[in-house]
Amino acid sequence: MFQTEQETIESKIKSLCAEKGIPLADLEWKPIPFSGEWGISTSFFASAALEARAGKKIVVPKRAQEIAEQVKDSLGAAVGISHVEALKGYLNLYFDTADYARRVVDTVLEQKDCFGSGPATGQRVMVEFSQPNTHKAFHVGHLRSAILGDALARIIEFAGYAVVRANYPGDIGLHVIKWLWAYLKYHKGEEPETDITQWMGKVYADATRRLEEEPDLEAEVRAVYARWDKRDPEIVTLWEKTRQWSLDGFNQMYSALGIRFDKYYFPSGEEEAGKGIVEELVKRGIATDERSQGGAVLVKIDEVLGLTKEQYRTAVILRSDGTALYATEDLALVLHKFRDYPDLSRSVYVVDVRQSLHFTQIFKIMEIAGYEQAGQCVHVAYELVTLPGNVVMSSREGTVVLLEDLLREAISRAKEEAHKKNPSLDGEQLEIVAHAVGLGALKYPIVARENTKLVTFDWKAALDFNGQAAPYIQYAHVRCNSIIKKSKVESQKSELQPATFDYNLHPAEIQLIDLISRFPSEVQRAAAEYKPLIIASNAYDIAKAFAGFYDACPVVQAEAQIRAARLRLVAATKYTLANALALLGITAPDVM
């Protein structure tokens, strides 16, 4: 946020070192740790190391400190800097607090719900996420892609990109055929109940159970697959109807979760194009057609690339009977997305880590085939949500926690808690709070965790509203709102007064302002690294700093000048918290 003064000082240091013949390495600027004071810091270890490598006999840390001192002595007065310190090889520049504090707070209050957003890059990014299978239950295991992908889409958009939110529900494949077979044979004419995805899951579980009991029935399933492949009207019609049931069910889930999509792709829609690509790959000698020997069509990627060590291995891209695999469809999908959005600069796939090799293969094959778009495809892998004891949720095994159940439970628990904590909440207000808190508690553990780390789901943790969790951050937001409300009542004014921070700021205030000022750069980092965790941490840190401020610094009771300044700081905190939570797909209530 203070790029210009950083650059001014940096160029000053550069010319200074040039004068003295000190070979200066690149300077990196960071906040000064061990706060209480506020500023930026850089070190001279790299420069000292350069000298050492050039043959000078020096002790690096000592020399770094010498350089820091020299720079400090000849730097003179710099605009906006109150004092300079050379310590342990570091050069610490402490901000002129009043000036910087005012700038940070003014900036937030000016930009409001845009504070933290990056300038428009003019680039478009597609984020594909969720990809639930139709004809199956929607359970907690599916939650991560939905929540993570949603947060990433929000963050990337806020960072300055035009975002296309894409979904790719698995609407065809063996699981669907199995479902259709069981429906025709055992459930014909039945219709879904209120919890659609749950009912779909029941039929699917029934199919698997019957097939396990009587493996001979597989032949019937294969027959249904053949009918599908020949576009048998009865099968196609049934498939269309039942598929829609699933999609309706998903929409219920998405709207409950506050997630939306701009664009839907379906494997079924990519089958034909995919087969075309396979044919092309065979013709061009990239793929090997082993069907005449009873094999499948495959690409021996390592062989094609002339690699001796196995790396990309072999990918099967068409079944021996000529039917399409997900790989077939994924080949086509790569191109389909760029056909729909020719200006796409990146195509992001938020899919679980078990499919890493699959995507590496798909993108590599397309690259070999000369489709440059493959270079713009990124697989963002995440780990699964498992049950205690490392049990993977599986619709087949019936080891699932249904999303319907979890949502209901989380919201009802939140309602209970909210009523207990604040009995004055009633009716619609209580409902709003319960939703915000229940959903927040559900989403936070997912977005606040490293993508590559496993999340173990257990009811106790999911419904724990204390400590490092969404409700803590939401509560800070509520307290901000509370202070503002109170001040309005007392002063009978609705507008914030201009104010300066021309007083002795409390360390808690400095800490808070410091963290707020970092939010915009954290947004950029989170977008670049595909890590909502960065936002979740920043939001929590701000909430924590605010809690400290709340305790140590009276606002409404403070004398006029300080009161005006703190009121602005509180308003700025409120915006920052709300913006950060919004990026995580979590709403910030005004009361709770």
Add this chain to the structure above:
RNA sequence: GCCCCUGUAGCUCAACGGACAGAGCACCUGCCUUCUAAGCAGUAGGUUGUGGGUUCGAAUCCCGCCAGGGGCGCCA
């Protein structure tokens, strides 16, 4: 056999190659006639799995090993 991920306080997790590795939970001690205690302050808790290497500096980068999880030609 090959590849990927993970290993940090009792537990769950943080920490752009930088200064004293930080939170939460649990435990213990305080704090509500003052802006909502879903809160605050304090105590305690660590050879960052292990052995080397690179570096002025390593939880972070490289190599070996150990442990757990995942992937590897017709599932998605």
